[in-house]
Amino acid sequence: MDDLKRRASILQGDKSTWITPSCLTELLQLKTRYPLAPLVVGSTFIGPPVNLTGSFYPVIISPVRVPELSIVHFAEKGITIGAACSLAMVRSILSEAVSQLPEDKNKIFRVILQQLAGKHIRSEASLGGSILSGSSSWELNPILAVGNCTFNLASNDKRRQVTLKQLLFDESGTAALRAEEILLSINVPFSKKGEYVSAFRQLQRWGSTTPVDIAAMKVILKEGTDLIANMNIYYGGTESACMFAKRVGELLVHRHWNEAMLDEACKLVLEEVPIQESALMGMMENEKTLTISFLFKFYLQVSKELKKTIHFPQNYVRDIRCAKYASRNKNSFKASQHGSSNGFHVDHNNEFNHLPENENGQSVSYKAYGLQTIVEEEFNDAEDTSAVDGELFLALVTSSRHRAKIISIHKEDALKLPGVIDIITTADVPGLNNSDLFAEYEVKYIGQAICAVVANTQSHANQAASRVRVQYEEQEPAVLSIQDSIKHNSFFEPVRKMECGNVEEAFKSADHILEGEDYIGGLDDLHLEPQTVLVIPRLDEDEVEVVITTKDPASIQAAVASALNVPSDCILCCAEKSRGLEHSHAATQAAITAVAAYNSGQVVSSVIEQTVKLPVFRSQPAFFGKYKVGCMDDGRIIALDVSYYCNAGHRPDESFKVLTTSLLSAQNAYSIPNTRCSVTACRTNLPAKLFCDGYGFAQAALLAEIWIDAVANRCGVSPEKVQYMNLHREHSETPFKQEFDATNLLGCWDECLEKSSYLQRRTAGRKTNKHCTWKKRGFAIIPAMFPAGFIGDYITQVC
Structure with missing residues (x-):
């Protein structure tokens, strides 16, 4: 046993060698022989890159048996x-x-x-x-x-x-x-x-x-x-x-x-x-x-x-x-423990809740709520043990440049690795390379697919994908933000506009003219599950079966049919509905996987891990808005000129529909007689922005409240007074000529003020703020008016 302790331990693997020295002298000699070899104790730094990116180290040294590295000495x-x-x-x-x-x-x-x-x-x-x-x-x-x-x-x-x-x-x-x-x-x-x-x-x-x-x-x-x-x-x-x-x-x-x-x-x-x-x-x-x-x-x-x-x-x-x-604040800088918030509601009038005929007006829980809020999900490893015989796996090779020409793609090292079947490029697409399934001559954003490796296991596919070398020639300028897009005039056509009344004449008669802008940053939508597609080719029946999680199977069918150059009725899409892939993102992955399955004649599975999905596959667009508003001394708004800019990415996709919603919601619940609004999709070197909470309404409503607040500050009146003064009334009409009865809007406003005790709570908050160095309490009432449903058909569905 003593001899074993004094000897170094060596574990030889396919790609790496793990060495555990037994003393400090051996450790220093190994470090001299392998100066670039990492010393690993907890593996919290080199472990994630090995697992997530497929990188590896030829030699790894573990010094856990060296006593000099574990000493504790009080001097x-x-x-x-x-x-x-x-x-x-x-x-x-x-x-x-x-x-x-x-x-x-x-x-x-x-x-x-x-x-x-x-x-x-x-x-x-x-x-x-x-x-x-x-x-x-x-x-x-x-x-x-x-x-x-x-x-x-x-x-x-x-x-x-x-x-x-x-x-x-x-x-x-x-x-x-x-x-x-x-x-x-x-x-x-x-x-x-x-x-x-x-x-x-x-x-x-x-x-x-x-x-x-x-x-x-x-x-x-x-x-x-x-x-x-x-x-x-x-x-x-x-x-x-x-x-x-x-x-x-x-x-x-x-x-x-x-x-x-x-x-x-x-x-x-x-x-x-x-x-x-x-x-x-x-x-x-x-x-x-x-x-x-x-x-x-x-x-x-x-x-x-x-x-x-x-x-x-x-x-x-x-x-x-x-x-x-x-x-x-004597204890304000001490480490605080933040626990989860807890609360409960007691209904003192529930003695008859168990009787069905007396449920109306009582606090009775809807039974389906429990099923909707308690979700059980299964997460499978990329190496699925239930894989069918002959199933192949796909891994993407993506761009590392925002904007560049592709000079060459070096695939030789990847093809030499064990288990690699083929590398799919744009030349292997039998149909149309719609929406740039693979970049052919240039890349337009970081993460764009250049080619795909097909192998017998997911680990072999990932390893081969990391060995593919792409030579680029940088191009300028790389447009990354809305400000860059405005500077370089990089927009998608058409620029949609809506105008009612005479805006210029109204500005001339206004007592005050205010201008401003606001920026709403983009968001990444995070899900734990990987994005998975399984494509089963049935060449004898001239059919292809696609198993995928999506909310829009029609777009999946159309994208796969276009990539394979076959009629849509030859594509069978078996979709499971969940919080999974979103629209064209799912379509792109499904089309690439279908091309690999069609060319190989075998079942192909594509698993996009979370590390790839975050920068490439899902994010909400950034918005930038400018406004010019004309008002009278009492707070009545008579003219409005607003412009919205959306960071659409390298192609518009859903951005036009999102901006159309922003265009129609520019006034929110307010009636402005003279209005001009324009919306612009900015072309940038970023992934396409296909996912947007609120579908553009939230961004437009936020900017509306900003210019309402600016008018209130200029006129010296409260924001709720300006809001109420400019609300739609009785039989009103929107800028896009939709007539409606605004009686419910005013009734809802009065009811919210009463039930929330708005005036009393606002007064109490202001009183508290007077005794504080910084404002700590705020209370606001904000109206919202938007139509039912969405312009995107695939989103308008029952959950």
Whole structure:
């Protein structure tokens, strides 16, 4: 047994070799021989790429049997923790240290404990892997850098000690980690008196382990004063694993810790910390706000601690609002536990609910609601054990460029792999290459299908698809946003317009003319299930059977028939209705799979995993709206000119129908006598936008409420007064000449005001806001008027 422990363990696979050294000497020798081989302890960093993208490493080293990488040592200046220790072990070690050390010495330990990852990640990920992976999602790097932690590095011929700051930001490059070096352990020093350390992170959702933004900050004040002796600020998150705001710390030295310092620090941080230029309009502002808010929170925390230790003159504190806020919210910066919301409803008049004849007017639950809200779904692996004999599997090769010419497609390496049957391109499509099933001469967006690999297993197909090499020639410009589309005049024709009354004359007689714009970002629709298509060719009967999950089997049948150049009645579409594929997305995948099945004469299954579906197959379009509204002094609107722009992607598809709904809903429930509205589908180098909640009405209604609110602010009246004044009344008519009775609209408005106690609750909210630094309560009433059904026939169906 001792001999086995002293010997290295080697596992040889088809593509990779797994080596487990038994001592540090063997590990350093292996790292010298294979400098690019990753060291794996928890596999939380290299595991996902291997499973999701099919990438692999020829040699993988597992150092779990090397004792030097799992040490824990308490020293006079701090704690040394081995790089192979799991984050769960780190949590246990630091928790014990916090309970035994005085508060002045354990500040950095408490900050690390607050920012450690979720429970599952803590059990799997190692400390060293969390630091050296280079991933922007690891929040430890900024904290360890601000805590001045040192790293013990070792190679076959040398050992050295560097700080994380030197490792990441050394301009000379001498301190950078070499390929043959490994991280042995990390020294976490004790905090000193006069040090103030904090870290903050913003998550996309509670319970998520991937933060959007991270900040770690430390300031050292001169003893007995509020003068800054040293200040370090580090940011991390979406852009990089760690970013050092060096200039901010240098310029704030010897400054007093007050509001003037905070104002200067905010300006310097915005100048030095880069914000993603590619971010959407709303996200860029959100990034800036987050960056400043972290610094503001740190300022409040330090100010609160200073008041305990330093006596200031009564007139010293200039930031009264911040001081009051900090005193009112003593626990505002403690880690909070967010549980799920719970509620119940008690009906005191339900004694006769069990009798069918007395159910009217009682709170009786509809029996089908339970079946509709409790859903059971089965998720099958891509390697379906119930696959029929001879079934083949398909994997797509997609574009990695927004806009480029295809110079060549290198398929030789992929065809040499075991299990590969064929590679399908546009030349193999017997019918029409409608909607660009395969890109032929150029790609128009990232994720566009270029070819498809057919193999005997899904893993072989995925592996071969990753071996196909496509040579591109970049083209300019790549139009990605609505603003780019407007700049380059990249639109789909026709531009739809609707006009009633004399808009220009009405603007001349208006007391006020207001102009503005609003941007509504796009959304990704997330489902857990993969998208699956099964195509069964029946060549002896001149038929093709398509088994698919879709809401629009007619489009599936038409797309497959067009791709195969056969009559539609030769395509049998067996559809299962669920929250699955949406319209043309399903049609594209089904047509590609049908071409592969038709050419091979065998059953072909196509499984698009979630990693492919997110960037390629489903998203909601972004909207951009401009308005010009003319009103009188009392709030009555007499003229309206609005324009909507929709990011349609590389082809219009459903965007024209969505924009038509926006066009017809431009006024929402308001009667404007003089109206002009235009809607434009923007041509961009993005996937087609086929899915839209509300089908365009929600976006138009939101913009309508924005110009209603602008009119209310200009005229000095309440928004609900402007809303009520401009509602349709009695026998009214829409701009598209539809007559209707608006009696129910006004009755609904009055009833909502009464039953919601709108005026009383609005008054109470305003009273609360007067006593708060920031507005915390709001109450609004918003009318909505839209027709039943949708312009898209496949959506108008009973659920």
